[in-house]
Amino acid sequence: xxxxxxxxxxxxxxxxxxxxxxxxxxxxxxxxxxxxxxxxxxxxxxxxxxxxxxxxxxxxxxxxxxxxxxxxxxxxxxxxxxxxxxxxxxxxxxxxxxxxxxxxxxxxxxxxxxxxxxxxxxxxxxxxxxxxxxxxxxxxxxxxxxxxxxxxxxxxxxxxxxxxxxxxxxxxxxxxxxxxxxxxxxxxxxxxxxxxxxxxxxxxxxxxxxxxxxxxxxxxxxxxxxxxxxxxxxxxxxxxxxxxxxxxxxxxxxxxxxxxxxxxxxxxxxxxxxxxxxxxxxxxxxxxxxxxxxxxxxxxxxxxxxxxxxxxxxxxxxxxxxxxxxxxxxxxxxxxxxxxxxxxxxxxxxxxxxxxxxxxxxxxxxxxxxxxxxxxxxxxxxxxxxxxxxxxxxxxxxxxxxxxxxxxxxxxxxxxxxxxxxxxxxxx
Amino acid sequence: xxxxxxxxxxxxxxxxxxxxxxxxxxxxxxxxxxxxxxxxxxxxxxxxxxxxxxxxxxxxxxxxxxxxxxxxxxxxxxxxxxxxxxxxxxxxxxxxxxxxxxxxxxxxxxxxxxxxxxxxxxxxxxxxxxxxxxxxxxxxxxxxxxxxxxxxxxxxxxxxxxxxxxxxxxxxxxxxxxxxxxxxxxxxxxxxxxxxxxxxxxxxxxxxxxxxxxxxxxxxxxxxxxxxxxxxxxxxxxxxxxxxxxxxxxxxxxxxxxxxxxxxxxxxxxxxxxxxxxxxxxxxxxxxxxxxxxxxxxxxxxxxxxxxxxxxxxxxxxxxxxxxxxxxxxxxxxxxxxxxxxxxxxxxxxxxxxxxxxxxxxxxxxxxxxxxxxxxxxxxxxxxxxxxxxxxxxxxxxxxxxxxxxxxxxxxxxxxxxxxxxxxxxxx
Numbered sequence: 001x002x003x004x005x006x007x008x009x010x011x012x013x014x015x016x017x018x019x020x021x022x023x024x025x026x027x028x029x030x031x032x033x034x035x036x037x038x039x040x041x042x043x044x045x046x047x048x049x050x051x052x053x054x055x056x057x058x059x060x061x062x063x064x065x066x067x068x069x070x071x072x073x074x075x076x077x078x079x080x081x082x083x084x085x086x087x088x089x090x091x092x093x094x095x096x097x098x099x100x101x102x103x104x105x106x107x108x109x110x111x112x113x114x115x116x117x118x119x120x121x122x123x124x125x126x127x128x129x130x131x132x133x134x135x136x137x138x139x140x141x142x143x144x145x146x147x148x149x150x151x152x153x154x155x156x157x158x159x160x161x162x163x164x165x166x167x168x169x170x171x172x173x174x175x176x177x178x179x180x181x182x183x184x185x186x187x188x189x190x191x192x193x194x195x196x197x198x199x200x201x202x203x204x205x206x207x208x209x210x211x212x213x214x215x216x217x218x219x220x221x222x223x224x225x226x227x228x229x230x231x232x233x234x235x236x237x238x239x240x241x242x243x244x245x246x247x248x249x250x251x252x253x254x255x256x257x258x259x260x261x262x263x264x265x266x267x268x269x270x271x272x273x274x275x276x277x278x279x280x281x282x283x284x285x286x287x288x289x290x291x292x293x294x295x296x297x298x299x300x301x302x303x304x305x306x307x308x309x310x311x312x313x314x315x316x317x318x319x320x321x322x323x324x325x326x327x328x329x330x331x332x333x334x335x336x337x338x339x340x341x342x343x344x345x346x347x348x349x350x351x352x353x354x355x356x357x358x359x360x361x362x363x364x365x366x367x368x369x370x371x372x373x374x375x376x377x378x379x380x381x382x383x384x385x386x387x388x389x390x391x392x393x394x395x396x397x398x399x400x401x402x403x404x405x406x407x408x409x410x411x412x413x414x415x416x417x418x419x420x421x422x423x424x425x426x427x428x
Numbered sequence: 429x430x431x432x433x434x435x436x437x438x439x440x441x442x443x444x445x446x447x448x449x450x451x452x453x454x455x456x457x458x459x460x461x462x463x464x465x466x467x468x469x470x471x472x473x474x475x476x477x478x479x480x481x482x483x484x485x486x487x488x489x490x491x492x493x494x495x496x497x498x499x500x501x502x503x504x505x506x507x508x509x510x511x512x513x514x515x516x517x518x519x520x521x522x523x524x525x526x527x528x529x530x531x532x533x534x535x536x537x538x539x540x541x542x543x544x545x546x547x548x549x550x551x552x553x554x555x556x557x558x559x560x561x562x563x564x565x566x567x568x569x570x571x572x573x574x575x576x577x578x579x580x581x582x583x584x585x586x587x588x589x590x591x592x593x594x595x596x597x598x599x600x601x602x603x604x605x606x607x608x609x610x611x612x613x614x615x616x617x618x619x620x621x622x623x624x625x626x627x628x629x630x631x632x633x634x635x636x637x638x639x640x641x642x643x644x645x646x647x648x649x650x651x652x653x654x655x656x657x658x659x660x661x662x663x664x665x666x667x668x669x670x671x672x673x674x675x676x677x678x679x680x681x682x683x684x685x686x687x688x689x690x691x692x693x694x695x696x697x698x699x700x701x702x703x704x705x706x707x708x709x710x711x712x713x714x715x716x717x718x719x720x721x722x723x724x725x726x727x728x729x730x731x732x733x734x735x736x737x738x739x740x741x742x743x744x745x746x747x748x749x750x751x752x753x754x755x756x757x758x759x760x761x762x763x764x765x766x767x768x769x770x771x772x773x774x775x776x777x778x779x780x781x782x783x784x785x786x787x788x789x790x791x792x793x794x795x796x797x798x799x800x801x802x803x804x805x806x807x808x809x810x811x812x813x814x815x816x817x818x819x820x821x822x823x824x825x826x827x828x829x830x831x832x833x834x835x836x837x838x839x840x841x842x843x844x845x846x847x848x849x850x851x852x853x854x855x856x
Binding site: 131316 | 450460461462463559565566570575576578703706718719720722724725726727728729734738739740742744745746749750757
């Protein structure tokens with residue numbers, strides 16, 4: 001039997017207390033599986049005197065997470081505080097500099113500082129693991145980094161923000177407007193303090209940037225993720241999409257092209273009968289496509305105490321078993337700086353706009369599309385009112401660049417009353 | 429840079445040549461990811477002079493896989509010959525005794541000899557890995573053994589024989605009889621030399637027994653898997669199930685109960701709109717339920733050169749990176765001998781039978797069910813012919829034991845013309 005593995009846990013919210021509970025309740029199981037006893041030496045949180053439903057009295061307490069991270073009796077620093085900078089980053093850096101392994105659920109920190117932290121870990125012979133940062137309990141980081149390591153990855157996709165998927169599902173199932181569904185999610189406590197993290201696609205974008213790095217061997221580049229939130233999606237879009245056999249999801253897509261690395265997080269139409277289209281409520285899904293394996297789909301809870309603590313413990317158990325894999329699957333200094341590319345791989349698009357009710361308006365729009373080289377698959381004018389006409393167009397495959405040319409030309413016709421909503425139809 | 433990792437590959441069918449191709453074509457990528465160069469020292473197959481579409485001239489050739497397995501220039505023995513005993517087992521044993529790590533895709537060998545081979549590996553400080561043995565390219569062994577190592581596993585389910593799923597899908601989509609769909613699968617080369625391995629559920633049962641061992645920490649016990657093939661499923665069953673919102677799948681289910689370990693591989697009804705119900709054609713799916721993580725669903729190609737070679741390479745890369753995990757996730761001597769339990773966790777059942785067209789026949793059947801404590805949810809008599817009446821019954825939740833009592837009593841009434849088909853409705 002090897003030495004015990006001693007944890008220092010910073011952050012005792014739902015995930016942190018979930019981890020403490022697993023370590024306490026499953027001690028024998030964890031030892032049997034890893035060959036070592038998993039122990040907690042010390043913990044840290046903002047507030048000490050708070051009933052967290054778990055007995056912390058046998059662990060040392062540190063007010064300062066940096067002090068916790070560098071304690072002699074801590075082998076693995078478990079960072080569950082959150083926040084891209086500040087104490088979380090300071091403590092992780094301190095732990096790595098002290099040669100301690102780090103397990104974190106902090107997607108924002110890694111999206112912004114992943115490259116530097118991965119390099120710091122390697123310089124100090126430490127490992128930095130983050131299964132819980134992406135898609136909650138789904139062991140997708142492990143699958144991509146290890147299980148599929150014999151593949152060139154071609155595309156990674158994911159629905160990775162349960163709150164957005166909840167809102168979109170409620171709009172479809174419950175006939176709610178975006179504002180009503182948003183209010184419902186808020187009342188249920190599903191939204192981050194800054195809701196833009198959810199509905200603006202930022203949180204999901206953080207996650208996509210981490211998957212991209214592993215998939216394509218590139219430095220994490222969150223700033224290059226094209227972000228588009230779900231705020232512009234209307235119930236009419238959802239109905240029209242459903243009518244054509246699609247569902248609208250906040251979908252992250254990353255692929256390496258001859259032009260560079262595409263990373264987009266935006267509402268997209270996906271076939272209603274595909275695994276992504278079938279996804280309901282707060283569940284997450286990640287789709288990985290490799291040149292050897294074809295398409296792998298993984299689905300599970302994207303948040304919550306149990307699922308996230310499960311992912312943290314998976315990383316802890318890997319450390320206990322002696323697994324030493326580079327943070328993003330290869331040495332930090334071999335990660336390339338990919339050229340960011342506009343997500344312009346040809347795809348069909350869904351367009352919705354309102355036109356002035358004038359003779360020839362539709363023809364002008366169709367001409368603008370045609371002159372930009374965008375051909376129309378179907379077009380529908382509906383719910384005609386006195387002076388404006390909502391119009392829906394589905395294009396054949398086109399690049400986003402050509403589509404944008406067409407959108408500019410359409411605006412110039414003077415017949416477009418409300419700016420077009422353009423959603424990509426992703427082949428999945 | 430560490431020493432190269434040198435492979436000896438025995439078996440050069442589609443999977444073996446797929447592995448050779450990956451090692452040759454992705455040398456730089458594999459080295460970058462694992463920190464070591466992955467090389468092939470020697471190969472072995474039944475026939476030497478055969479064009480396999482890949483250049484083998486730079487590798488030593490061994491006619492005898494045992495000689496290959498024990499070569500000084502082989503670090504990892506990759507066993508892709510197949511067969512539960514014979515040369516595959518002899519070579520794997522020889523490799524392990526020589527302290528060499530082993531990667532295999534051989535489910536039959538592990539289902540029958542997994543316990544002994546795991547112990548042999550540990551006694552010699554070697555690792556034995558088998559991702560490719562279960563569900564093709566889906567990294568499910570890794571997910572269950574490592575990613576979800578912080579969970580008590582509650583249930584594992586899987587559709588893990590693509591041929592059976594193909595046959596059932598063609599019966600539903602194409603309106604084919606079982607015999608027609610079987611012939612089609614045969615013509616496409618989907619069937620094993622002994623078709624019972626596929627349609628009898630044996631191949632899928634092998635896989636389930638391996639998942640059970642990891643999930644529940646028990647010795648592999650394939651003989652305790654309740655096997656029921658798909659040969660008794662008729663197109664009428666598929667239509668009736670569809671009519672009620674279900675699809676029929678050859679579904680493996682393993683769960684630990686107070687009575688012991690249930691392992692069954694049998695045609696079951698699952699909701700048509702569930703991930704398992706949505707599964708079409710040859711695709712595989714594994715569902716893992718843990719006390720922390722909830723339900724994780726993994727889907728992908730269950731067979732074929734690329735997917736299976738991908739799984740083999742995942743294991744090879746793990747070995748290259750120094751991962752040393754016990755074969756079934758904990759030391760072989762800590763795996764318990766679980767009491768095999770009949771799969772009798774209460775579930776609703778679908779029953780189809782043909783009754784004599786006599787007054788009171790239906791009442792006699794209903795009475796037999798009632799006296800065994802089985803209550804009826806719905807009952808339907810259809811397609812009435814001159815002298816017999818097909819009857820379909822869906823029960824409320826009942827144990828299999830109670831149902832079997834009822835089936836015996838029904839037979840005794842003398843009104844049952846064809847023995848009832850009984851399929852479990854699995855809640856997923």
